[in-house]
Amino acid sequence: MSTNRFSKFFEYILLVEGGYTYHKNDKGGETKYGITKETARRYGYQGEMKDLTKQTAQKIFEARYYKANKLDQVKNDKVALSILDFVINSGRYGIKKAQEAINKIYGKVVVSVDGSNGPQTLKYLNQVEPAKFLAVYHSLQREFYNAIVKNDQTQKVFLNGWLNRVKVKENYIKNV
Structure with missing residues (x-):
């Protein structure tokens, strides 16, 4: 890439x-x-x-x-950009949530949720149906932001911006 x-x-x-x-x-x-x-x-x-x-x-x-994070090895631009955005904003949680999304889509644990974009995670990221992955992934991203605020009310000031970021990303990647 x-x-x-x-x-x-x-x-x-x-x-x-x-x-x-x-x-x-x-x-x-x-x-x-x-x-x-x-x-x-x-x-x-x-x-x-x-x-x-x-x-x-x-x-x-x-x-x-x-x-x-080996996002240069993720074949689909929309998937790679979406994960990149979340990793920038949350560190390894962006990869962990991608792994959770994969497991959720497959209905079983097919990748370890370890925050490392290794060969198994890359394999599934490159074969998963992008639209399905993005829907699940963006939902997990929203849940992640809400959990931050639930655990630390000082972060509430950022919640609307974080949630808006997901919405902006969803609209942006339609044209990627």
Whole structure:
């Protein structure tokens, strides 16, 4: 899968992540384009977060979220983009929820829910019917966000944005 594919995915990331933010209740702290300061530092960026360029952000997203989670090996663009979006927003839970969705669709445990996009998970992601997967996956994503708020009321301020993110993604991937 090409870098050109990821460049198209990055356009979506910019749409949902926006620019610079620093909200007191955001557990990610200071971010730009959805990249936390901690992640930026881990990938060698030492400047002010407000000055992080799109090019640097794109390199970080591609390395940390796209390739590290083997989403370049997921054949269907809609499935790959949807998982990428959730992984960016929730870390390994994006992969865990993909594994849960696969097991739910097959009605039994066919992949381990371990947050690692290994050979078995990739096999099923590449053979599952995309529309069915996305419907189940997006439902699990919504449940995940609601559970965060149930467990930590300080995160309630973000719930509408998170749920809207899923809706935006569903509309966006219709044209992918």
